[in-house]
Amino acid sequence: MLKRYLLTPGPTPVPPEVLLAAAEPVIHHRAPRFTEILTEVVAGLKYVYQTTNDVLIFASSGTGAMESAVVNLVAPGDAVLVASCGNFGERWVKLNKTWGAAITLLDFDWGTRVDPAQIAAALQANSKIKAVFVQFSETSTGVVNDIRAIGEIVGATDAVLVVDAISGLGATDLPTDEWGVDVCVAGSQKALMIPPGLAYVAVSPKAWKLVESNPTPRFYFDWVAARKKMTGDSAQTPYTPAVSLMVAQNKAIEMIREEGLANVFARHRVLGRACKEGVKALGLELFGPDDPEANSVTAVKVPAGIDGGKIGKIARDEYGVWLAGGQGKLKGQIFRFGHCGYFGAFDIIVGLSCVEMVLAELGHPVKWGASVGAAEQVLMKSEVKL
Amino acid sequence: MLKRYLLTPGPTPVPPEVLLAAAEPVIHHRAPRFTEILTEVVAGLKYVYQTTNDVLIFASSGTGAMESAVVNLVAPGDAVLVASCGNFGERWVKLNKTWGAAITLLDFDWGTRVDPAQIAAALQANSKIKAVFVQFSETSTGVVNDIRAIGEIVGATDAVLVVDAISGLGATDLPTDEWGVDVCVAGSQKALMIPPGLAYVAVSPKAWKLVESNPTPRFYFDWVAARKKMTGDSAQTPYTPAVSLMVAQNKAIEMIREEGLANVFARHRVLGRACKEGVKALGLELFGPDDPEANSVTAVKVPAGIDGGKIGKIARDEYGVWLAGGQGKLKGQIFRFGHCGYFGAFDIIVGLSCVEMVLAELGHPVKWGASVGAAEQVLMKSEVKL
Numbered sequence: 001m002l003k004r005y006l007l008t009p010g011p012t013p014v015p016p017e018v019l020l021a022a023a024e025p026v027i028h029h030r031a032p033r034f035t036e037i038l039t040e041v042v043a044g045l046k047y048v049y050q051t052t053n054d055v056l057i058f059a060s061s062g063t064g065a066m067e068s069a070v071v072n073l074v075a076p077g078d079a080v081l082v083a084s085c086g087n088f089g090e091r092w093v094k095l096n097k098t099w100g101a102a103i104t105l106l107d108f109d110w111g112t113r114v115d116p117a118q119i120a121a122a123l124q125a126n127s128k129i130k131a132v133f134v135q136f137s138e139t140s141t142g143v144v145n146d147i148r149a150i151g152e153i154v155g156a157t158d159a160v161l162v163v164d165a166i167s168g169l170g171a172t173d174l175p176t177d178e179w180g181v182d183v184c185v186a187g188s189q190k191a192l193m194i195p196p197g198l199a200y201v202a203v204s205p206k207a208w209k210l211v212e213s214n215p216t217p218r219f220y221f222d223w224v225a226a227r228k229k230m231t232g233d234s235a236q237t238p239y240t241p242a243v244s245l246m247v248a249q250n251k252a253i254e255m256i257r258e259e260g261l262a263n264v265f266a267r268h269r270v271l272g273r274a275c276k277e278g279v280k281a282l283g284l285e286l287f288g289p290d291d292p293e294a295n296s297v298t299a300v301k302v303p304a305g306i307d308g309g310k311i312g313k314i315a316r317d318e319y320g321v322w323l324a325g326g327q328g329k330l331k332g333q334i335f336r337f338g339h340c341g342y343f344g345a346f347d348i349i350v351g352l353s354c355v356e357m358v359l360a361e362l363g364h365p366v367k368w369g370a371s372v373g374a375a376e377q378v379l380m381k382s383e384v385k386l
Numbered sequence: 387m388l389k390r391y392l393l394t395p396g397p398t399p400v401p402p403e404v405l406l407a408a409a410e411p412v413i414h415h416r417a418p419r420f421t422e423i424l425t426e427v428v429a430g431l432k433y434v435y436q437t438t439n440d441v442l443i444f445a446s447s448g449t450g451a452m453e454s455a456v457v458n459l460v461a462p463g464d465a466v467l468v469a470s471c472g473n474f475g476e477r478w479v480k481l482n483k484t485w486g487a488a489i490t491l492l493d494f495d496w497g498t499r500v501d502p503a504q505i506a507a508a509l510q511a512n513s514k515i516k517a518v519f520v521q522f523s524e525t526s527t528g529v530v531n532d533i534r535a536i537g538e539i540v541g542a543t544d545a546v547l548v549v550d551a552i553s554g555l556g557a558t559d560l561p562t563d564e565w566g567v568d569v570c571v572a573g574s575q576k577a578l579m580i581p582p583g584l585a586y587v588a589v590s591p592k593a594w595k596l597v598e599s600n601p602t603p604r605f606y607f608d609w610v611a612a613r614k615k616m617t618g619d620s621a622q623t624p625y626t627p628a629v630s631l632m633v634a635q636n637k638a639i640e641m642i643r644e645e646g647l648a649n650v651f652a653r654h655r656v657l658g659r660a661c662k663e664g665v666k667a668l669g670l671e672l673f674g675p676d677d678p679e680a681n682s683v684t685a686v687k688v689p690a691g692i693d694g695g696k697i698g699k700i701a702r703d704e705y706g707v708w709l710a711g712g713q714g715k716l717k718g719q720i721f722r723f724g725h726c727g728y729f730g731a732f733d734i735i736v737g738l739s740c741v742e743m744v745l746a747e748l749g750h751p752v753k754w755g756a757s758v759g760a761a762e763q764v765l766m767k768s769e770v771k772l
Contacts, residue, residue, distance in 0.1 A: 004411065011412045011629055022630065023409035025390065026397045026581050028708045059583050061445050063625035064606045098605045189626060195412050197445050197583045197628030219484045220450045221606075239449035240575060242583030242628070243397055244408065322414045 009338030044253030137168030395724030430639030523554030667760030
């Protein structure tokens with residue numbers, strides 16, 4: 001027996017009661033009960049998004065919903081701005097390239113936040129920019145961008161703000177409407193606490209104007225068709241939905257509502273802080289800013305002289321603990337703890353304890369229990385249940 | 387308590403052991419165990435497809451995989467042939483229109499099969515046709531087309547044959563390679579016995595040639611990217627897969643392998659026959675040909691004077707039985723029994739018995755037990771376990 005612990009930023013652990021909801025007998029999607037579930041899930045997502053905008057649901061990975069944003073908003077030749085600071089920022093670039101956008105790229109060092117002032121300058125330099133693409137939580141580095149500031153800047157222009165909040169929504173406060181996020185992309189397998197396979201977009205009236213006049217061909221990911229079918233008293237999805245995942249999402253949202261969004265954010269804040277303090281107490285260096293609001297992922301530099309690839313492998317194969325490695329150009333240079341979604345105090349303890357043992361095995365000097373002790377001191381002071 | 391019976395052609399009932407497999411703790415998709423599962427699922431799908439072609443997996447509805455066929459094969463302006471005989475044939479038309487194909491449409495009456503001779507004539511009349519789109523089992527009518535004959539015709543030309551086998555694969559014999567199906571689309575929620583959310587394509591070398599030179603933009607559904615990532619010793623998916631559904635599919639394929647494909651087809655043949663004989667014994671008229679190989683769906687004409695919409699509603703609300711109604715222009719005119727996938731003898735009995743009671747309630751003269759009795763005489767002679 002090797003007991004398993006999934007401590008990655010997606011997929012994330014799913015509560016057993018949610019997994020069992022997904023295991024309920026399959027129901028048909030052209031029937032009143034499914035309409036009820038869909039309506040409840042959409043309402044629940046609006047609660048998590050803190051939005052009154054339309055929320056659409058697709059059976060796809062998060063990348064599918066990201067592509068849906070590009071094909072619904074951008075026509076070939078349209079000017080767009082991508083502010084990238086990591087692997088998923090590069091995905092916005094690739095998607096916009098695929099669809100023929102004229103891209104202005106603000107390329108920030110991985111591990112830093114994008115600079116809102118540079119976005120303002122770029123928008124001022126080119127008034128034709130129709131959409132600004134950015135990440136909320138950049139999963140590859142753990143960085144959380146200042147969407148409030150960016151929203152204020154973009155909101156003063158004709159451009160729409162498109163935010164990939166796949167690993168951030170439901171972990172860190174992101175009031176979609178208040179901060180002026182026109183399109184907010186999310187995925188089921190992060191803080192929304194179900195297995196991967198559903199993806200979400202919240203779409204503002206300002207964004208709908210672009211969508212409705214956009215000639216780019218699309219079918220499966222067409223937002224107009226999705227809105228038409230998914231709203232009203234007999235709401236359905238245009239094509240067969242992933243019903244079991246919808247049932248699971250409904251159950252997970254019930255749990256999020258029960259905890260309360262403010263408590264959810266507070267819990268993530270404590271977990272993120274505990275993880276970071278643990279890492280520092282072990283003498284390791286955080287990758288990226290020590291940000292109290294970056295609470296989906298903690299990225300850590302691999303200590304000099306250690307083979308980064310081995311950390312995740314030993315953790316997984318010998319200790320049953322899944323950590324995440326570096327992506328893209330960070331491969332082998334960092335490792336990452338995920339703590340967005342169904343995570344509590346002892347997930348952080350398990351992750352840190354595992355890293356202590358793995359580093360010791362790799363010959364790195366370890367002060368036994370140091371990271372765990374530092375985390376404990378954060379965790380025990382928590383004002384919310386963990 | 388109202389006990390529920392899902393007797394629709396998709397979603398279909400999922401075996402409890404498969405649902406429980408989907409409820410196992412979520413695993414990470416960038417790790418050896420997922421590679422094993424993916425490799426097993428691909429091998430299992432090749433078994434069901436009876437193919438040595440590449441099989442690709444997407445987190446999407448079947449419609450997503452249908453669209454993937456169009457965007458990967460068809461460039462704007464390309465000549466294509468669509469042979470349609472139902473609602474899903476029309477979907478091929480819509481998808482090809484969306485992507486700018488020059489469509490030759492052979493539009494057959496709903497409830498009839500497409501005529502291979504007319505496909506041959508159309509291909510002869512226009513040698514520029516690059517792809518022929520058709521359904522195997524047209525879910526909206528229950529009709530199963532003669533793919534063997536169509537494959538022979540298309541195989542003699544430069545065009546590729548694209549078959550939507552979403553509700554037919556795994557229910558009725560469809561030897562992909564032997565019959566020359568270049569692209570075969572399938573979905574998880576029919577005879578493959580898991581909840582909706584995964585979709586599959588099998589792609590022949592002849593089709594790959596078109597794909598590789600096709601400039602149509604695509605990202606999420608790009609087959610080249612999918613093939614690159616999904617093959618080899620460390621096979622993964624390009625984007626986060628629906629891991630729980632993959633685990634479920636692996637379990638369901640294990641069950642299909644255990645039963646054996648020949649027995650699976652034989653079981654469907656008996657169930658389809660039993661359902662059809664039951665319908666006829668009740669004095670109802672089958673919609674479409676009384677085809678011994680059309681075993682995914684039995685479509686039935688609503689008797690004169692009966693409100694077709696009420697049959698499904700009463701069955702569902704009063705008896706807990708989900709039947710399917712008519713789609714598109716057949717709305718209210720037919721109702722449909724699904725029997726593809728996890729169906730046994732008594733699912734047919736339940737469906738027929740329910741229809742007897744519903745029709746009686748609606749004032750239609752019913753010879754009590756007649757349909758059930760007729761089905762029993764088919765079922766008890768079965769040479770395979772049901």
